[in-house]
Amino acid sequence: MTTALAVSRRKFLAGSAAAVGGFSFGFHVPFGGEASAAAGTTPEINAWVMIKPDDTVVIRVARVEMGQGSLTGLAQLVAEELDCDWSKVTTEYPTPGQNVARSRVWGDFQTAGSRAIRGSHDYVRKGGAAARQMLIQAAANEWKVPVAECAAANGVITHKGSGRTTTYGKVAEAASKLDPPKDVQLKDPKDWKIAGKPVKRLDTADKLTGKQVYAIDVKLPGMLNAAIKDCPVFGGKIKSVEATQVRAMPGVKEVVQVGDTGVAVVADTWWRAKTALDALPIVWDEGPNADLSSGSIAEMLKAGLDSDQGVFVGSQSGDVKAALAGAAKRVEAVYAYPYQHHVTMEPMNATALWTNDRCEVWTATQNGEAALAAAASAADLPVAKCEVYRLHLGGGFGRRSTSHDFVRQAVLIAKQIPGTPIKLIWSREEDMLHGWYHPITQCRLTGALDQDGNLTGLRMRISGQSILSTVNPQGLQNGRDPVTFQGLNPSGTEGVLGYTIPNLLIDHAMRNPPIPPGFWRGVNNNQNAIYLECFMDELAHAAGQDPLAFRRKLLVNHPKHLAVLNAVAEKAGWGAPAPQGVYRGLAQHMGYGSYVAACAEVSVGDDGKLKIHRIVAATDCGYAVNPQQIAAQVEGSFVDGLTALLYGEITLKDGKVEQENFDTYEMMRINEMPQVESIIMPSGGFWGGVGEPTIFVAAPAVLNAIFAATGKRIRTLPLKNHDLRKA
Amino acid sequence: MTNLTVNGTVRAVDVDPDTPLLWVIREQLGLTGTKYGCGIAQCGACTVHVDGAAVRSCSMPVSAFTEDQKIVTIEGLSPDGSHPVQKAWLDLDVPQCGFCQPGMIMASAALLTQKPNPNDDDINSEITNICRCGTYNRVRAAIKFAAQGGQVRRG
Numbered sequence: 005m006t007t008a009l010a011v012s013r014r015k016f017l018a019g020s021a022a023a024v025g026g027f028s029f030g031f032h033v034p035f036g037g038e039a040s041a042a043a044g045t046t047p048e049i050n051a052w053v054m055i056k057p058d059d060t061v062v063i064r065v066a067r068v069e070m071g072q073g074s075l076t077g078l079a080q081l082v083a084e085e086l087d088c089d090w091s092k093v094t095t096e097y098p099t100p101g102q103n104v105a106r107s108r109v110w111g112d113f114q115t116a117g118s119r120a121i122r123g124s125h126d127y128v129r130k131g132g133a134a135a136r137q138m139l140i141q142a143a144a145n146e147w148k149v150p151v152a153e154c155a156a157a158n159g160v161i162t163h164k165g166s167g168r169t170t171t172y173g174k175v176a177e178a179a180s181k182l183d184p185p186k187d188v189q190l191k192d193p194k195d196w197k198i199a200g201k202p203v204k205r206l207d208t209a210d211k212l213t214g215k216q217v218y219a220i221d222v223k224l225p226g227m228l229n230a231a232i233k234d235c236p237v238f239g240g241k242i243k244s245v246e247a248t249q250v251r252a253m254p255g256v257k258e259v260v261q262v263g264d265t266g267v268a269v270v271a272d273t274w275w276r277a278k279t280a281l282d283a284l285p286i287v288w289d290e291g292p293n294a295d296l297s298s299g300s301i302a303e304m305l306k307a308g309l310d311s312d313q314g315v316f317v318g319s320q321s322g323d324v325k326a327a328l329a330g331a332a333k334r335v336e337a338v339y340a341y342p343y344q345h346h347v348t349m350e351p352m353n354a355t356a357l358w359t360n361d362r363c364e365v366w367t368a369t370q371n372g373e374a375a376l377a378a379a380a381s382a383a384d385l386p387v388a389k390c391e392v393y394r395l396h397l398g399g400g401f402g403r404r405s406t407s408h409d410f411v412r413q414a415v416l417i418a419k420q421i422p423g424t425p426i427k428l429i430w431s432r433e434e435d436m437l438h439g440w441y442h443p444i445t446q447c448r449l450t451g452a453l454d455q456d457g458n459l460t461g462l463r464m465r466i467s468g469q470s471i472l473s474t475v476n477p478q479g480l481q482n483g484r485d486p487v488t489f490q491g492l493n494p495s496g497t498e499g500v501l502g503y504t505i506p507n508l509l510i511d512h513a514m515r516n517p518p519i520p521p522g523f524w525r526g527v528n529n530n531q532n533a534i535y536l537e538c539f540m541d542e543l544a545h546a547a548g549q550d551p552l553a554f555r556r557k558l559l560v561n562h563p564k565h566l567a568v569l570n571a572v573a574e575k576a577g578w579g580a581p582a583p584q585g586v587y588r589g590l591a592q593h594m595g596y597g598s599y600v601a602a603c604a605e606v607s608v609g610d611d612g613k614l615k616i617h618r619i620v621a622a623t624d625c626g627y628a629v630n631p632q633q634i635a636a637q638v639e640g641s642f643v644d645g646l647t648a649l650l651y652g653e654i655t656l657k658d659g660k661v662e663q664e665n666f667d668t669y670e671m672m673r674i675n676e677m678p679q680v681e682s683i684i685m686p687s688g689g690f691w692g693g694v695g696e697p698t699i700f701v702a703a704p705a706v707l708n709a710i711f712a713a714t715g716k717r718i719r720t721l722p723l724k725n726h727d728l729r730k731a
Numbered sequence: 732m733t734n735l736t737v738n739g740t741v742r743a744v745d746v747d748p749d750t751p752l753l754w755v756i757r758e759q760l761g762l763t764g765t766k767y768g769c770g771i772a773q774c775g776a777c778t779v780h781v782d783g784a785a786v787r788s789c790s791m792p793v794s795a796f797t798e799d800q801k802i803v804t805i806e807g808l809s810p811d812g813s814h815p816v817q818k819a820w821l822d823l824d825v826p827q828c829g830f831c832q833p834g835m836i837m838a839s840a841a842l843l844t845q846k847p848n849p850n851d852d853d854i855n856s857e858i859t860n861i862c863r864c865g866t867y868n869r870v871r872a873a874i875k876f877a878a879q880g881g882q883v884r885r886g
Contacts, residue, residue: 071828071864204824211829212817214764214805218830221763229758254747275754276747349768349776349830349863398766398830399863432769632824636869640827643865666773666861675855677867 047180049138051098051109052082052131059159059173061088065095066103066110067120068370069207070397070404071640072695073633074120076205080629081125084199085132085190088172089159095206100372101391113372116405116523118596118693121629125691126190133188135179139172142179146170193627193688202632207396219368219395222355224425228257229274230417231281232428234266236437237659238518240291241265250280259284260420262413270421274429293518293659301517301656302340305446308467308513309338315513318466318489322507324452327461331452335546337539339449339719341468341531343654344442345669346524350398351435352410355427356418358383363390363415368397370405378408382415401644406440406475406522433664440522441654443469447535452507457547459558461507464492464535470514471521471528488512490528491595491700492536497690499529499595502565503540503558519656525644526699529595537591537704538719541711551590551708552578564687565592568601568622571683576603576620586617589708591701598692599624604678604705608713612729616646616676616706622683625692631684638682638698645702647672653722670724734798737762738807741798748794752786753777755793756804764805764833768861775860778834778841779804785841785857805833808840816840819877827864835860839874848878 046054046062054062063082069075079095103110111124136156143161144151153164159172193200210216235241245267247259255276262268267286271277308314328334354367356379363383369375372394380390392411397404414428430438445468452461470485479487491499492510501510524530544554552573559566569592573579582588585607592601605618621638628634651670655662663669682698707718714730732745737760744759756765756779765788768776772790779788780803781796796802808814812821816839819825826832835858842849842857849857854871862870 069828071826073827204821205826207829208821208824208826209812211826211832212820212836213808213812214762214833216829217763218766220767221757223761223763273754273758275750275758279747347863349766349774349828349861351767397828399828401863429767432771636824636827636866639868640865643867644863665771666769667771671774671861671863673861674858674867674871677871680868 047176049135049176049179050131050184051106052128053086053135055172055176057173057176059089059092059171061086061093061159061172063093063095064098064110066098066113066124067115068097068372068394068397070115070370070400072120072637073205073630074115075207076203077121077629077633078124078128079206080199080203081121081129082132084196085129086136087156087158090198090203092159093206097394099391099393100376103373104376104387114405115370115400116402118598118695118697120695122597122691122693129190130188133190134184137185137188138179138182139175141182142175143170146175146178199629200627202630205633217395218350218398219355219366220350220353220398220429222366222395222427224355224357227355227425227427228270228272228421229277230268230270230414230426230428231274231277231431232262232266232268232413232434233281233286234262234434234438235288235290237288237290237294238296238520239293240288240659242267243287243289246285250284253280253283256280258421260417262416266413268413268417268428270417270426274427278431290659296518296659297657298655301444304515304517305444305467308515309446309448309465311513314515315511316484318492318510318512319494319501320509321494322461324461324463324507324509327452327507328450328463331460332455333453333546335451335453335543337449337542337717337719338446339535339538340446341444341534342652342721343444343519344524344648344652345436345439345654345663346401346403346522347669347671348397348399348401348403351430351432353427353429354411354414355425356414357425358415358418359422361385361389364393365391365411365415366393366395367411368395368404369408369411370397370400370402374405375408375411378411379415382412383419401525402523402527403440407520409438432666436664436669437661439654439661440475440520442524442530443471443521443528444517445469445531447531449535449539451539451543453543453547457549459505459543462505464510465513466511467513467515469516469521471523473514473516474521475523485512485514488528489532491532491593497597500562502562502592502594504561505558525641526595526696529593529696529700530645530648530703533591533593533700534704534707537593537701538707538717541589541708542717555590555592564599564624565594567687568592568599568624568685571622571685572601572603572620575681575683576605578603587709587712589705589710589712591704591708593700595697595700596693597626597690598694598697600697600701602698602701602705604709606706606709606713608710608728608730610729612727614710614723614728616678618679618681619702619705620681620683621698621701622685623694623698624685624687625694625697626686626688626690628684628686634684634694635682637694639680641696641699642680642702643672643677645699646676646706649703649706649721649723650676651722651724653725733793735793735796735802736798736800737802738804744793746793749792752779752788752791752793752796752802756788762804762806766830766833768831773861774831774834775838776831776834778837778860780837780841783841783844785838805837808837814840815877815881816843816873819873819881822881823869823873823876825866825869825873827866831860831862835862835866835870839870839877842874843878849874
């Protein structure tokens, strides 16, 4: 059965490849048993590198591409150490099942936390370096000369004495049979020729012609399509479904229940499945959260601002109580950050094929191994009998790492129709109603200034939702969620508070409303940077000091934080007059191992209309593997961060999300996009992330500029709820 | 049975008349380059050309189209990715995740047909597609780059 299916899929793939001109460039799309199409015919030098006789280099990439460019960056790192010809590089995703079968030879598949490169640069470079040594050894063996007399460059191996040359493709077969070297020497980044360079992305061409196959585009022979509705009230379930009313509708094949909470219509096309689903009478048991609203959640968090119950300390030094009591001036403010949705352009979807002894899933996931686990669990089969084929993501932003609910659902549907591939696509509305939302928090900050305007104490109470409590309770530390304190940590390499404040207390009153929280690009850095950086601005003004000078004094012990701040101030012209009617705001933050700062320039019209003219953004990520792609990530993170600032708010009424599509959940568009000037200033010696960090400073820099323009402190998001006309 | 002229070929489709053009293109014709993003003409991922004009195919029933209207999808914009917009996109490495880009490219190509040298206001009013990755500045630069025949360097 399985074999027959695999054969038919291969036939199908050949047909479809011909129809669209073949997968000649870019990525191999894995279908069925062909997960590693090149394997078998192409010598595998090691897990990371395969080389074809025509010198094509296939680099395996464990982390997925979702726009962030790490597919190209990771290939650059392998190619750099391999010393191959970059123009001959292609890439391939190994499957999660292969990773399990090969004792996790590719390491972590998770593509989240801005870790794709910083979490794997060492072992992928070693993979490239080891392959290079084996290829040179194979040539030396063939020539019967000492390996020390041979060298490789650009995919060509040369014997120094005789001048003989061969190519990687010619010796790959022999090299694949050699034992891997015990140790390899990695290049000094200053000697990089491929890494560190602004090479073009490897995945662009197919994205311009419609050839790029996303998970939502997967086609399998005999495939049916499913549309689903899960209970729109969190915690609710199905009471009854009148399936007979839609079974006779055109194209409808099945109406199936998905767990206790969902119902799906399976039809020949997705449009027919959705049409029937919309006509299907469903009665929900709305469960315990039917009265939940944004108002009741806000009250719950507000109570946490003053509570001593369920409180966890993030950072503490000195005696903040005494400092506040003895302050010449006390400054206090309460900020809040709302729920927000990831809104990936490609809605959640997965295609599943279930038989008694095998389950296969095609999907867009930021965590292939978690997707595999979700598939196996839903399939009720051992992991070894399941497989997940990964495709490029139409956006991830953390949604596709937080939960694989869509994989579970697809498998649960497919299990009820054995042997038939089922493609489940969430409508945009279903996607909006069943997010794993940016967590909601409030924060009270109290600062103590002495008579010279020095910050002597800071008290920061965060009240609100913990992501780990819901998503990964094993990650809690005695109940404390360390992720809550991103960017506020006293030490470490991930996200350190740059300000030295003698008396400090940062704590978290954990309050978990029954709304699923998720990792949303930037995660808790987003609100923490707003809380801290906007309050720093408030303190500077209360102290009668320039916001840059005020920060500089407090950053003396953290030169990397200070350096990015200085860089944006200098490039933006801080201290020099801005254009007429234009005002500036600053912010800096550290997260995911990188240091970032921004200076925003805005104007606010008499009608309160905000225009963001220009953003200058600096990033110190230690090593810059592809400066051009880093610049793209900086530009993109401002779109994400400014969209969140301008429009991002999910509200709840009667236990249900009120925003169901882009008409009520607005997105920033090209007309609102400011000029973004990125300063990439890798200082070396560490590996920081890139995909997320600059998002942290987008909102606070703009909010501080709005204060400069209007005298108004905006302490809650989004701006669409505020009147920005001058007070 | 409805006849549609898609990418220069007349195609007969047997489909419910109120099916949106998008789903006919994706499911009946198998051309998956045109994307579903919202279904309410908000995001523009489904943009195709109808007689040269940009149309959001998710919100137009197939019954609204006749055989003499020329429908062009991203697959038919050029035979080999050589349309000036596609070339500019490649030169400036515009896409990130790429999911919105077929719609972006189709909207931009239609704009350039209508206005060969669009200014920023033209781009602001005509390119209203949503990109979540944030390629807007490169989209703007690439439209201008294409308008100038790919001659002007970005910067």
